[in-house]
Amino acid sequence: MKKLNEAKEKIKQNAYLFLIEKAIDSQTGRRILINQFSKRIQKVVIEEGSKTKLKAVQQRKSQWIKALLKQFLKNYEKGYISRHAAKKGLEVLGLNNFFSSSLSEIKKAKESFRNKYQIDPPAFLVISPTQKCNLRCKGCYAASSSETKATLPFDIFDKILKENHDIFGSRFITISGGEPLMYKSQGKDLLDIFEKYNDTLFIFYTNGTLMTEDLAEKLAKTGNAFPQISVEGFEKETDERRGKGIFQKILRSMEYLKKAGVPYAVSVTATRKNVNTLLDDEFFDFWFEKQGANHMWLFQLMPIGRGKEVFDLMPTPEERIKLYRKWEQLLEKGYPVADFWNSGVLSNGCIAYGRSGGYFYVDWNGYITPCVFIPYYVDNVYDLYKEGKTVAEALFSDFFKKGREWQNKYGFARPQKAKNWLMPCSIRDNYRYFREAILPDDAKGEDSFAEEARNSKEYFEGLDKYDKKLKKLTQPIWDKEYLSEKNKKSKVED
Ligand code: SF4
Numbered sequence: 001m002k003k004l005n006e007a008k009e010k011i012k013q014n015a016y017l018f019l020i021e022k023a024i025d026s027q028t029g030r031r032i033l034i035n036q037f038s039k040r041i042q043k044v045v046i047e048e049g050s051k052t053k054l055k056a057v058q059q060r061k062s063q064w065i066k067a068l069l070k071q072f073l074k075n076y077e078k079g080y081i082s083r084h085a086a087k088k089g090l091e092v093l094g095l096n097n098f099f100s101s102s103l104s105e106i107k108k109a110k111e112s113f114r115n116k117y118q119i120d121p122p123a124f125l126v127i128s129p130t131q132k133c134n135l136r137c138k139g140c141y142a143a144s145s146s147e148t149k150a151t152l153p154f155d156i157f158d159k160i161l162k163e164n165h166d167i168f169g170s171r172f173i174t175i176s177g178g179e180p181l182m183y184k185s186q187g188k189d190l191l192d193i194f195e196k197y198n199d200t201l202f203i204f205y206t207n208g209t210l211m212t213e214d215l216a217e218k219l220a221k222t223g224n225a226f227p228q229i230s231v232e233g234f235e236k237e238t239d240e241r242r243g244k245g246i247f248q249k250i251l252r253s254m255e256y257l258k259k260a261g262v263p264y265a266v267s268v269t270a271t272r273k274n275v276n277t278l279l280d281d282e283f284f285d286f287w288f289e290k291q292g293a294n295h296m297w298l299f300q301l302m303p304i305g306r307g308k309e310v311f312d313l314m315p316t317p318e319e320r321i322k323l324y325r326k327w328e329q330l331l332e333k334g335y336p337v338a339d340f341w342n343s344g345v346l347s348n349g350c351i352a353y354g355r356s357g358g359y360f361y362v363d364w365n366g367y368i369t370p371c372v373f374i375p376y377y378v379d380n381v382y383d384l385y386k387e388g389k390t391v392a393e394a395l396f397s398d399f400f401k402k403g404r405e406w407q408n409k410y411g412f413a414r415p416q417k418a419k420n421w422l423m424p425c426s427i428r429d430n431y432r433y434f435r436e437a438i439l440p441d442d443a444k445g446e447d448s449f450a451e452e453a454r455n456s457k458e459y460f461e462g463l464d465k466y467d468k469k470l471k472k473l474t475q476p477i478w479d480k481e482y483l484s485e486k487n488k489k490s491k492v493e494d
Contacts, residue, residue: 020090023073024083030073033090041065053415056482057345060331064346067336071294075263080292082261084223088201089263109169117396119404120356121168125391126176126372129157129190131364133179135207137242150364154186156381160362161197163390173197175204176372178364182210194222203228205267209246211253216260227257228265228297233277234286240273254291267297270323270339271313279326288335295336298323302373302428303459311462317470321477324422344424345482349411352426353403354395367446368394370403374427375450376443402438406430421482422474429470431463 019036022029041062049058076086113121130151152160164170175190177183181204183190194202201224208229219225232238235247257264266287270278277283278298287293300320303311315323324342331337338346351358352371361369366381368391379394394400403426410430411418423429426438435454445451453459 017091020087023090024076024086027077030077034069034073037069038066053348054418054482054484057348057415057418057421060343060345063331064336064338064343067331067334068295070334071288071336072263075292075294078292080258080261081263081294082220082223085220085226085261085263088223089226106169106171109166113167113169113392117392121392122170122354122359122395123168123357124170124172124174124359125160125164125168125362126174126359127152127157127160127362128176128178128364128372129180129185130183131178132182133177133207134182134209135179135242135246137207151183151185152362152364152366152381154188154192156366156385157185157193158196159385160381160391161193161200163392165197165200167390167392171200173200173202174359175202177205179207179210180204181206181215190225191218191222194219194225198222198224200224202226203265205230207242207246208250208253211256213256213259216253216256216262219257219262220260226263226265226294227253228267229253230267230269231287232269232271233274233283237274237277241269241271251291258292263294265295265297266291266293267299270298270300270315272315272319273313275315275319275323279322284330284333284335284337295338298327298337298339298342300339300341303453303462311459314466317466317473320470321473324474324477341425341428342422344421347424348415349418349421349424350407350426353400353407355404355407355412360395360400362391363446365446367444369446370400371427373425375446376439376454377446378440378443397440399438399440399443402440406433406438416484418482420471420475420478422478423467423470428463429467431460431467435460 016036019029019033023033024030045058045062045065046055049061072081072086072089075081081089110121132149132151161173164173180190190204203226205228208227208231211227219227229250230242231247231250232241238247238250239245254264268274268278284296287296300323301314303314320342323339327337327339327342344350348357350371352360352374354360354370359371361372361374362381363369367377368379368381368384369375369377376399378397378399381391384391384393406426408414410424411421427434439454445454
């Protein structure tokens with residue numbers, strides 16, 4: 001029976017790959033692909049998913065995936081995405097989301113991880129190979145500048161990626177920074193990585209100022225690495241935080257990418273200063289319709305790094321609710337936007353601590369933290385490698401285990417009774433619990449700002465107050481719009 005199911009799954013997978021070829025070359029093929037994809041989403045996400053998860057949660061996921069596919073194909077038809085990149089993107093999107101259990105290499109790696117550690121592996125990792133950056137933005141979470149020099153040596157960077165590929169069976173990597181395009185070590189740069197791991201999809205966050213025509217063409221050739229370009233709003237907001245003239249440089253870079261056929265996304269940090277821009281349709285129409293972005297990330301400013309000095313820039317709980325409602329409207333309009341803290345339903349809550357389907361983070365010093373936004377670590381890659389271990393061992397520190405225990409209790413292990421995924425974050429939205437029950441004494445701060453935050457009464461009280469207010473505003477929405485009648489009665493209280 002198992003073999004029969006595997007064979008059936010293999011046939012479906014081959015049919016999907018065949019359809020991609022057709023979709024790429026004809027409009028009829030694209031219509032059929034969207035149709036088939038929608039049916040698959042209906043079956044996997046809505047019908048099967050709703051048996052174990054909340055239906056309203058599954059509906060949001062379905063809207064997001066459909067919007068992502070539509071925007072991608074729309075940009076392909078406009079000529080902004082090359083055939084090669086379109087094929088690669090669609091393969092990874094479909095195969096990793098709906099068929100990965102039938103890809104034998106991936107399946108073997110996942111099974112062997114499960115047998116060894118008794119949990120499923122994370123789906124991806126985020127890695128910042130260098131802290132160097134050519135800009136100096138106000139409130140940068142990485143506290144980067146051109147004077148900060150920490151960089152992972154290429155052989156270490158490569159070894160971490162190989163472990164992600166072979167041990168976790170992952171085919172997805174996010175590269176952050178610093179500015180990743182400044183990465184150089186042992187005569188190699190990011191392109192060497194993209195070429196080597198050509199079965200893996202990379203997204204990399206960039207300030208967009210170092211893109212050239214030549215680099216865009218090289219990225220088109222590898223076809224597996226998509227830039228996520230940071231903006232703050234329109235020209236005024238972007239230049240105010242990032243520096244004069246940056247917005248125009250970004251637009252120029254986007255032209256290079258479209259000309260070469262490389263899909264890209266836009267990443268925005270929401271602050272109290274630009275929140276009104278982010279509540280206006282004009283902003284999203286500009287990036288999606290006029291500029292051809294494929295999707296958009298919204299990160300609400302996190303007061304870490306130099307951000308602790310700019311606590312006041314963090315959007316208020318009331319503004320966060322407005323952004324949440326805006327996000328709902330945008331999905332309904334068909335724009336694939338993910339707001340990192342308001343879209344917790346898309347990922348079944350917090351994805352940190354290397355949880356199944358989630359991720360963990362390795363920074364430029366080799367420190368292994370549960371999340372880009374949790375600046376504390378117990379292990380670092382250099383010590384692990386000296387002891388003959390792998391990065392996988394870092395997932396079993398008390399720190400990571402306690403984080404996963406919290407995620408499970410909060411809803412990941414019982415998604416129909418999730419507490420409140422409108423406040424999914426273990427650090428920002430549940431800071432008191434994070435400090436009292438997750439962060440161990442032996443965890444060190446990634447930098448002096450993280451240590452200062454840990455020792456600051458003001459920081460603790462500031463986030464705790466934010467969380468209490470946010471709970472008052474979000475819990476009624478969660479209870480009314482997500483939890484079913486039956487689950488509302490049996491909901492476990494805090
Ligand atoms: S800790 Fe917060 S920011 Fe990090 S993955 Fe979890 S929800 Fe997201």
